[in-house]
Amino acid sequence: MSFSSMLMRFGLGLAALAGLMTSPARAQSDEPGCRPEMASLRLPVQRAALAKDEVRLTFVGHATFLIETPGGIRAATDYNDYVRPRETPDIATMNKAHSTHNSRNPDPAIKQVLPGWDSGGQGAAKHDVTLGDMRVRNVPTNIRSYSGATDYDGNSMFVFEIGDLCIAHLGHLHHPLEPGHLRALGRVDIVLFPVDGSYTLDQEGMVEVLKSLQAKVMIPMHFFGGSSLERFLRRTDGVWATERKAEPTITLAKAGLPAQPTIIVLPGN
Template sequence: MVAIATPRCILSLFAALIAGLVPASAIERVQVTPAPEMNEGCPGLIASRPLRPIPAALASDQVRLTYAGHSTFLIESPKLVRIATDYNDYVRPPVLPDVVTMNHAHTTHYTDSPDPAIKHVLRGWAAEYGKPVRHDVQIRDVRVRNVPTNIRSYSGGTEMHGNSIFVFEVANLCIAHLGHLHHTLTQQQLNEIGRVDAVLVPVDGSYTLDMDGMLEVVTALKAPLMIPMHYFSVYTLNRFLDRAREKFAVEFSDTPSVVISKTTLPTAPRFLVLPGR
């Protein structure tokens, strides 16, 4: 019969062995069965567990941007307002947002069935076709407003006011999400957008605005920080970045999240690429 030893028993046997009281052969016959709490309490590989966001407090002048993928970012404010851009049924942030913005060029930019627990659902188009929609809401320490733009229709024409550029004013920063932008901006639209500290830019160069047009837009906006989105492959992303490098610096982040503040913005405009899906 083989003896089953607890961890405490093993320690006692080794102490006796060192003291010369127990022969070494006695140790060989002992099998160790971990205590139940050791089996239950020891976690597996981290990668085997679902990804969960780890909340970290933000200073009053900081904003966290996390790239979920495609055109969806999670924007978090110092007072814990969570915003998801171009909220849809395919790519979503890992937490339920308080506010979602949507555009309707394709179903990857909106959903017809947002979670009922979302307090503010801001659609970038009006219920009446061709009419502009206007949002200007304050949620704790975040102001969200929009500037309507046009999109190409499926018939090859133009849908007036079918897209919105959403502007988020938080922590003394202005962050603009260009949505599914299809044209360069008029001076009136630039005036409505106002000063921008960070801009989230679709860079596919085909479904949205072509590369030259998009570079014209970001040049006009003069944001210190530009973050690419809405690309479908590494090739598409690099094609845009190769063109952008002719005028701007390009930097890559190892993580999909970045915390920004007025004091940490680049001194010269640059693209920051966040990994996403």
């Protein structure tokens, strides 16, 4: 091999190495915008104590919220390996739609890891756990498989009961809710719902779901770049009031909920 050929191969090798070093890491998901850098949110460790009738919600990103109780119990929704709160939660709920909604390596310090599906394939998942002043239970839903088939009862919505407040996280909901789902959910004060309109239920269907739930606070999640969120808010203009918050954390109490159903937008994606 000539000396010039050796130099050419060496240069190509350096270029390839540089490309590997500078190319961004990608999440193992076919959803847009779900990359590990989303996990850059760092929550303050010290926060004001909650009154006995309050709950604190922080939108960590994508479909992950940190829910905190007056007793210090923390739950993370759709806990995954890319978007995580800084603090290790006591309870982690997951769904199996994509890798940005579940974790293969949950923190071993988590006391309760609750997948929204039965890993043994024996039907619907069944969870009803109480830890401190938080009760968490699931309501099974169907989910589309990668082949397009329906996996009946293959996923879950999760309900968090803290004092007098009832919070429902709809997860990766793919279909309208039937009367049986509504009965199982019960009264919902705060609902966390996806608005992308394509990977999950279409936006028209989601509006109908929200109307059926009649929650006083509705917090959108699972939107990409903000365009799907803005499209949803234009659709609901005149249907519900909308409040936009500057910070991703909000403290709520039963007595302080809005008189009329209100969409509250927390910054995130």
